[in-house]
Every structure is written in C-alpha cells, then in structure tokens.
Amino acid sequence: MSTPLTPVITEFWDRPDLYTLDGYRAVGGYRALERALTMDPDDIIAQVKDSGLRGRGGAGFPTGMKWGFVPQGDGKPHYLVVNADESEPGACKDIPIMMANPHALVEGVIIASYAIRANHAFIYIRGEVPNAIRKVEFAVKQAKEAGLIGSNIQGSGFDLDVVVHSGAGAYICGEETALLDSLEGYRGQPRLKPPFPAVAGLYASPTVINNVETIANVPYIVDRGVEWFRGFGTEKSPGFKVFAVSGHVKRPGIYEAPLGITMRELLDYAGGMRDGSEVKFWIPGGSSVPMLTPEHLDLPLTYESMAEAGTMLGTGTPMVFDQTTSVVKAVTRWLEFYKHESCGKCTPCREGTYWITGVLEKFEHGHGQEQEMETLTSLCSQISGRSFCALGDAAATPYPAAMKYFRDEFLAATHTSADEQFDPVASYVFAGAAAR
Amino acid sequence: MTITNEPGADVAVPSELITVIVDGVAIGVPKGTLAIRAAEMLGIEIPRFCDHPLLDPVAACRACLVEIEGVPKPQPACAQVVSDGMQIKTQFSSDVAREAQEGVMEFLLLNHPLDCPVCDKGGECPLQNQAMSVGRPESRFTLDKREFEKPINVSAQILLDRERCVSCARCTRFADQIAGDPMLELLERGAQQQVGTADDEPFDSYFSGNTIQICPVGALTSATYRFRARPFDLVSVPTACEHCASGCSLRTDYRRSTITRRLAWDDPEVNEEWNCDKGRFAFPYMQQGRLEWPLIREDGELRTASWPEAIDVAARGLQAAGKDTAVLVGGRSTVEDAYAYQRFARAVLGTDNIDFRARANSAEEHSFLASRVAGTPVQVEYSDLESAPTVLLVSFEPEDESPIVFLRLRKASRTGTRVYSVGSGTTRGLEKMAGTCIPALPGREADVLASLPADVRDALAEPGAVIMVGERAAASSGTLTAVVELAESTGAALAWVPRRAGERGALDAGALAGVLPGGRPLTDAIARNSIAQAWGLAESDLPRPGLSGVELHDAITEGRISAALVGGVEPADYPLDAVEALGDLDFVVSLENHHSAVTELADVVLPVAVVSEKSGTFVDWEGRPRPFGQVFRDAMMGSDAYVLGMLASALDRAQPSTVTDIRAELGRLGPWTGSRIPFEPARVDSAQADTTGEVRLDSWRLLLDLGVMQEGDPHLAATARPTVARMSPGTAQRFAIGTHVRIEGPGGFVQLPVELDESMIDGVVWTPMNSEGCRVYRDLGVGYGHAVSIAPATEGGSA
Amino acid sequence: MPISDSTREQMREIAARYPSARSALLPMLHLAQSEEDEITTDGINACAEVLDITPAEVTAVATFYTMYKRERVGKHHIGVCTNTLCGLLGGDAVWDSLVEATGAGHNTASPDGEFFLERIECQAACTHAPVMTVDWEFMDDVTPGSAVEVIESLRRGESVQATRGPAIRDFQATERTLAFPDDGLADAPSVDDKMLAGLQIAKERGMTGGNA
C-alpha cells in the first residue's frame, strides 16, 4: 500500500479565510499557543527536541537541539529570526505556506520565542514576493490586535514584538549568517564562525534562525504531542513535509506527506510524468543537492536515505525533468545562477563560478573541449570544501553530479550545441499555439 | 615561546601557554593565538592576502588554507584559533593544504591582469611572490578576463585599478576599523564585487595612504608615486617623521638622490604599521624651492654670498648684539640642533633669551613645561592609552594635531576606553572615538576643569586614567594650572602633546630660558656647575635667567633686544606681530631651508639641511627618542648644529657640531636628578572672560593645510578638508547668519561658508587656523580663545 | 529629485521598528526606490542621513541587492524566471516574446518607459512554471502568448489580476509595500489549485494528517 498523504500544515488551505485570525482560530489555531504559555519554556524546548523535528531549511539540523544552544539567564536579549528567504532554485514551499497559512508561522514564532526567551522576533522574507510579505504582515497585525503579540501576552508576563522584514534580492541571504548581516542593514555576506548565532547572532546576541516550515511545525507538535508527530516518518526523519513537486509532471503542486514517502509515490500523486515522457533526472530538494535518476525513485525521501544515495533531502521540493531536457543546459543555467548569486566574499566561489560558468557556456554552444571536462571537475573540487560558506559547495555540486550520469552529453557538447542535441521547444510545458 | 623539534614532545610551558604542533614542530603559544601566527613564530610562512595582524580576521581570500588533524575540510589559518594539542599541517607537510592553496592561487590569478611590468607593486607584490611559490606554471584559463574602466580616483591622492583587486578587503577594513572613515567600501556583488566610494563622496581620510601600503596587489596607488619607480631600483632608509609629535617610524625610499615615496615602518610601540597622509606624502618640500647658498642683505636686497663671507657677517652681527640677542629655535629642530642653539646662546652669546615655542605661549606654560615636562622620563606611553579606562583631552584635537595618538585612542575606544574632550564641540575625530564633549568656551577651559561632572572626575581617579593636554592650552590662561590640579587630585597621569616634532626634544635639550639641558634649573647651583664644566666654562660664564615667550616678545618690540638668531619657524604659527617685530631689530640671522617671512627680513640667511640630509633625534609626545639616520649620505647641506658650530668657530669658540659629538656631550651630562623648577599656578585672566556681544574664536591647524612643509604635492593638498566656519545653530540664529559668515577681528575679517554643528556650544565660532581662505593670525589678527565678532557675510566681500 | 521630507519621516518610522536603526536600511531603500523609480544619489544620501552612516556604506548595500535598480524602472517591472526549471519549461520563450513585445532588455526599460524587463532568478514558484512577475506579483503558468497579453492589457490601462496576489498596481506601489507591508491588500487571492493539489487528493481519498 502506498504512503498516504498527510495534510497538516496544508490541511485547511482550501478555506478562503484561513489567512485571517478568525479563520485560523476556527480550525484550532492558537490553541497550541495558549497551552504553550502555561508551560515552562524549557519543557517546550524539550518537547521539540523529543519530537525529533529537523530543520526544513535544507540542512536538517535538529531544531530542539538548536534551541537548546541558546544560553539562558545570560542577561542578554535573545532573538528569533525566521528564514523566509526561500530562493534556492526548485524550493517553493515556504512562500506558499506564508500565503496560505500565515498564522501557523506566526503562532510558531510566538511559541518558539517564548521557548528561547526572545522578546523580539524577525521574519526575513525575500523582497521579490510582496504577496507573501503582506499576508504575513497582516497576520502579525491581527495577532497584535488580539493581544497574541505585544506585552504580557495573554497575562503570561511574556512580551514579544514581531517585525516582518523585506529583503531585496540576494540568494545568499538565505545563508543564516549572511541573513543576519543583511537584517542588520549590511551587505548580505556570511560571517565568520565561531561565534555561532546561538551565542552571538543578531546584534551580537544569542539568536535562533529557523526556516518557515520548521517554525510552522511547532504549533502542531505542541498541540498534538510528540507521539503523534513521531507517528509520521522514520526514527531519524520524523514528521511530515510540505513537498513541492515541479517539472515535467502532470500535476505539479504541493503535496504534504510523511518523510519516507518515495519519489515514485509522490510522482504518482502528481499524476505521473506528462504524456509520453519519462523521468530523465530529478533533484530531491533544490539545485544545491546532487541530482538522481529513475533508479532512485523508490528510495524513501528521508535525510538518511538521501545521504546514503550521495545526495541530500535539502528543501524537499523535488524537481523532475524528462528526456527532452538538456543536462548541459540545465547545469549551465544553475551555474549562471550561482555565479550571479555568489556574494563575492571568498575567492573560490567568486572566481570559480565565474570560470566554470564561462566554460559551461562554451559547452552549451557546442564549443567545449574534451580536456575542459576534466578542468571543470578539478575546478569544482577547488571550490568544494574550500569556500567560505555552503553556497560555494552548492555551486560545485551540479556539474560533478551530472557528469556521473550524463558524461556523454557533455562530450557531445564539444561539437553539438545543447539546443541541437535537445530541441528546446520539446521541453516547454506549453505547445504549438500557446508558444506564440 | 618554547620550541622543540620532536612532535608532541613534553615541553615545559608556562600555564597560560598552550602547545600546538605545526608541521610536526611543537611550540607553546598564548591562548587565542591564530594558526597563521603560530606558524610564523616557527618561521613557517603560510600564504595570505586578506590576513593582516592589525585587522579583524575575515578568512575571505582562502589563500591560507591548512589541514587541521581530525577536521575534514581545510581551514583558514588566519582565522583558526589554536587549541591545545592542535596539529596544523601547512603546505609543507600536507597535500590537502598544498592543493587547496594552489587552487586558490589559480583562482586569484584568473582575473588578475598580467601587467606586472607596468604595475607599481611589481617587485614587492605579495600576489606576484606567492604566485611564484604556490602557483601553477601555466594558466588553464582561456576565457576573457573581467575588465573595469582604468583607474578611478577614490580620492584626489589615491587611485584604484579595480581589475587588479583581489577583494581581500584590507583597504575597506582599514578605513572602517582603523581610521573610522568608512567611505571606501566593497560595492556590487560576486565577480563584479569591487572597491569604491559613494558617487559624490571621495575616500576622505587623513590615513588614506595606508591602504596603498597594505594592499597586497597593485590595485591602490598614489597619484604622487604612480609609475615613478620600480621597487627594486629604490634604496630604502628608515627615518622618523618630522611633521608632528606622534613620532612615527617611517621608511624613505629614494632613487638617484630623489625621494620617491615614504611609507610607514612597523613600530608596534608607536605607530604600529600606520602613518598619516601628511607623513606619507608631504616630502616634496625637501626637494623643491630650497635655499642653496647663504644670502646677505646689501642695500636692502638679499644677495648670494659665499659661506665664509656669510658666516663672518653673521658672527660679527651676533657678537655685536651679544646678550641682547633673542634665539628663537622653532618647533622643528632635532634634539641635537636644539642643543646646539641653546649652547650657542648661552656659551657663545652669553644670553638665556631663548625659546623654542614659535607659537602662542604663556608664562604659565613656561612654568608648566619647566616643572613638569622638561627632561622627565616617559610618563605616559601609547600602550597606556590602550589600557586606560578613561582619557580626558584638553585643548587637543588628536586627529588633526597628533594623528597617531588619534589612531591609538580610537583603537582604545573600540575596546572600552572612554574618551572625554574639553572643547567647544564634538569633532569628527571625537565622534570616531565615541567620545564625549565636555563643553567649554575657548579660553574658559580652566573653569570647566575646575567643575567637571562628578562621574568624569571619578573616572579619572580610576587607575590608569590619562589626561592629555595640547599646546593650545597655553593660549587659555589657567588651563594648565587646572590640568595640573586635576591630575594631582585624581591621580591621573598627565601627558603634554605638542604639535610639532621638535618641541619636546628642544625642551629637553634646554632651548627654553631658565631651563638648561635635561630640565636643569638655570638657577640651580649644582646644575650650573655641571653644565659649565661640560662646556668648559666657569659657572659665572653662564648667563643669568633670560627672557622667553611673551616677555621676550615684549622686549623685542620695546627695543630691549637688538638681534635675533632664528631657526626654522613657521610664521603662520606666530601671532602676526611676533614676526613683524623682528623687522625692527638691528640684525637678524635666519637658518632656513626655504624662503619665509623671516628670511624676507633677515640680514643673513644661512641654508640648512632638511631631515633627509642629516641625522638626528626627535622626541615624541611620550618623551620617547626617535633617532634617525641620514637618507642622503652625500648631502652637501649642513645641519643647524653644523652651521652654529661654524658661527661659534668664527667667534673663536668651539662647540660640538656633529650629531655624534652632541650625543656624546648629552650622554656625559646624563639625566637630571636634582631639584626641579617648581610649578607656579596661574590665575585665570578675567579680562579674557568678557564676551558681551561677541563670540569666541576656536581654532586649530587642520592636519592638512597651508603648512610650508606640505608644499609641492597638489594631490595631497586636494585632500585637505574644505575651509568652513562652524558654529551652533543657536549662534547662527542669534547673529542671523545664513550660509556664509563674516568673522571680524582686530586685524581684519574673513568670509567663510558656514557649517552648523549641533554639538557646539553657543557663542563660539570655529575656523581652521591656516587653511585656504582663512589664515587666522594674518586675516583676523587674533587667535584661539579670543573674542571676534560675526555677522552675515556681505556680498562680494569674500575673503 | 531630492527625497521628500515626508519620505524621510517615513524612513525614521521604519528605523523605529528595530532595536538598531541600521536594520531598517533595506526597507528604507525600497521606500527611496518607490519615490524615485530607482536608487539615486539622493536616495542614498537620504538613507545615510537618517541612519547617520556614510553614503559609501549605503552604496555598498544598495549595489549588493538585485532589487535595487540603477536605472529608472518606469511604470512596470516585468520579471521572467529564466532559472533552470522555468527557463527550460518555457521561460526562455516567454522572455523572447516579451523582449519583442516591449523593446526592453535585461535590466532596461522599454523606450516608452512603460516596461522594465529583468531575467529573474527562481521565484519560489517552480510548481507554477514558467513564472513571470509583474511589479513582483505572481503571474503563474504563463506562455509567450499569455505574457504578451498581460503587457498589452497593461498598456491599454486595463485591470490585470495577479494569479496569486492583488490586481496589478505599479512598480512604485510594490516598492512601497516592501517598506510598509500593511498595504490593505491582504485579502488578495493567494491559494490556487496547484497549492491545493495534494490536499484535494487527500480529501478525495480520505487521507488526513491525524486528529485535529
């Protein structure tokens, strides 16, 4: 029997008023907060630890453990920062969460702040999505008006201010320390660690940075309990995930399912591949994790099994490409992205992406040279593990992964351009008349 | 530091040291040491570009990647704090490190132009050098290099070739962290990232030249030096800076008897690795417009004369005046030259009428210097500023008046030192030190010091607190008295910071009436005896106390003095009539290297050496000797001491005239341990307090202004701050002042653009003292602390 | 054109949201851009003045982020995602059609100043590929034809509805929203079939996430 879908965060997205306080309350919203405010903050941290919730921002770091790193009783202000910068190619789940169910995020923010004793929380949303920004701002405003944010929340003695902050277009600001610099009004370049944000983050004070989806999970865990949460997923990857399936599938969209569901199952829910097409390669969670092929479709989508397959679950937003896709073109485009988004701070990423992109563009036009395939491999290894932050590592990922499965396509690109190898029009999701 | 050759061998290290092993060699290092420094201690050189020991680590360039045992990825040695037992493997013992470094080097060279042959840095370029040692022999990069429009001016003086930049951010971090002038920034992103400024705001920093020196490639150059020389053609000589009392160690580079540039020398105790733009760029004066031959006045005109003739005329003229001669040393002489002046005055001319203070001064200051400063051992050092809990500045604007003191205070302020300044407002420098202004009307500092807020007073009572008083205090009666009382009552250390490089040394050398070398009182029998003996004289041959300062000036104007022997003074520092008065004397001898207001009225002009042509010693504000050697060994020009020696010979007296001989004589004298001249407190001159209907003039010399030793570098001059008059909005309102103000004193008026300054107290107008469009003494006839009147500027009356 | 006093006042208002005023710089620059259609020296100087930092520090920030433009945007900003997924699924063709229809190019405005085109990176809407944005509001699942239709409607002054978001206003209005997100448009439609794809199947098949 196939793994059933498990709408939790997405359960009431079809309610037109879910984005309002009343609508959210009507489906049990803010019940968790009420309960949380009666609890000892440490017990909430313990509960989140016990749930095994892992960060949904890509790295899968255990959330409760992260909260536990914040020194308590240190006399310094603490901050919660929500990473809503979602800019990773292929990732498209946080923005929908914020547009459809902003109060789940806001409720999670209040609970998390209470747990880590933060009186100030910031939601850093990438600037290119005004519609998510206004939705979250509206939810925050309503929560303020209802006394769920402010001073002495619900008579608990707990004070909290929440600020919705707009970014301005920089993928690197999803990297948590770059985000902090950006939030402090600087260029979004990553910071030297240590000190780690839990000790010296925003304004050099202890700070927790969590992904939108991670925080949106919190109210449900507090409300329904650890056991319920652990009832989904695996021992090492408990819970459920807002999967966003995109690409050459029949019904691209949001599918919330337990961790451990396979790509084949998800593909099935998404109606399978579009007519007459088959999977050529797919990427489990954003362009920064290595691609997989049809032979990996039956692997469970968990942190551990993806790692075993040499990739990562990442953001859990699979992109699926069919046989019409030029791998050379896809990889080139991704590298153009990394080149454009490299912050410029460190040499390997700044110069490496410049170089690799230049060479890949030659291949895309059919002018690659065979020995340059090895050069590209060595350039990637000159970035990987040597750059300042994980963006460099990410940039060094697509090419070696593609070479592993599609070496011949690069070889062919030494004489035949990507567009000649693969008619670009065949890859479009619209056809004929629509194209003009 | 303990070194053993066996890896992990048991070494005895003091408890605060931890042991790390670099390439198999163990070394004990203090906790918190960075891996790159630990390696350096063993002589192991790890490549680096962004690393700079005086800047916060960024680990951006990745050139320094090393392998740390047990850590999967190579780590930047420049940011890796070592832990006990850590095994660090550099490129010499680890393939991981070597490959990582080679990879980074290849990336760094990718977009770097191969223009080494025309690049100023060629030959002394860290990138060039490290590319040789860790780079690939051949480039695999065949694409187009990134291109930028050829050099852009980030200031009038500093040029930037962006394609050479490796984004190490040393310059931008210097601007922000050290100078506190974040006007040079990294702009753009990714491969387009580049250094630059805002569209309409240049990199306006007194310290801008340091960025050139720390740039590890040839991206930053100075308009002055650009394309002028190749490092390997240059001869480098260590020097001390002659421009102010900060005492920087410098390096002078020359080629074929022409100075091509000056750089900051690394002196951790004084200037660290920095200097100011004046010290760096203001050297062309030494090779332009020099007096080459002696001049004699004949029929009212100066004519060239031979040395024997000029010495003869000068010696006879001075001899005729004898005791009625005034000897004015100037603030720029070396210890040795100042010593020669005072010895010539006292032993040859038989007069004690001598003063080095070629600027506003007072009897109170004389007493202060004689009692508290002359010949005293070092009381406050740079490092004391860094550790001081509190520093109080009085009549002293360090950024303009002693820039390296400013840098150190700013560094201190970043680690918790609180800076207070008694002054008319918060200067840009004070703001950068996060300092607090304790408002005082210029001239009324004494009152403010006597009634300091209790918290400031308490802070000064904390151990390590320092009071720094500038030379301007002399122009504000009672200030030095109040400062002395404050230091005594709080226990704070006291430092006097003159502006000119020669003042402290001249004072120590005895170039002040009543004060013999080493601070010996002229009236002290033991002192007189020992000096007379050293000079081969009888005690009775030494003069009785003479005149200095205002008294000497009065004597000159009243005709009680008939001749003057004048060293290098800057006329702009003098209240106007002080120079004019010399014109009424029977006989004036000027020892100078350029024409000046003094040579214009002198009867004999004797050219003397500039610093590059002689050796000598300056004494910085700390009291630390800053000896320097001759840059040009074959220089023909003699020092002041040498010329004074010739004059003495002409009068059949011998006096040491070489640096070696003078130092030997000073050495024989040794320090003075006898009784000192007591301090005589001064009363506040209440006449100064009357300001009805007028405002007080606050004024000091900006670091970059019309100073004669700054002549000859138009690029440097173009970076001077614009001439403005500053006042509070309240003052402007009271006098209905709009965009421009007319400031009038007894000697005339100036009209200047107004800059409103919220931090200033009412009733004060500030102007620069000697800048384009505003030379205070000449234009207004009064100086710091005096009353002037202000009014809206009149049309067409611009000064 | 200098930044108005009321804008400066609003900049101070934004700064007051944060424990440290400088945090307001990004939204402040959006506000400056909403007034001037681009980041000008005046806008930079105004931010510097309000925050008491140097214009160079503001310039360093303004040039780092791609949403701040160095050329006048004009009435509408049109973004086309040409990152891998959107680009290959048809975004490239959409881009070509828009270049042709408007006469604008990447990061430049059309000659009539109506449309400013930009090849944008992934918009977090891959499920709706190919994606276009108009003044940063979503225009999901476009085709070259439908994209040009949007342009033409805008040109005719017709009301155009974002697929997930409000009716299109203009670039300045959106930049203002980024500075002051409480713009009264929170009721704009924001959920569509693709966002409900999984939920609908779950409902049909009686799958739940457990008790509520």
Ligand SMILES: Cc1cc2nc3c(=O)[nH]c(=O)nc-3n(C[C@H](O)[C@H](O)[C@H](O)COP(=O)(O)O)c2cc1C
């Ligand atoms: C280049 C880069 C971009 C990233 N972008 C995002 C992002 O948009 N959203 C996000 O939540 N995490 C992003 N991350 C991961 C964050 O650094 C961080 O791990 C995460 O926000 C932690 O939250 P979590 O523990 O809840 O997952 C990014 C990381 C890198 C290196």
Ligand code: SF4
């Ligand atoms: S890897 Fe380096 S250049 Fe790339 S984004 Fe990170 S710090 Fe910036």
Ligand code: FES
């Ligand atoms: S010197 Fe260490 S990273 Fe630059």
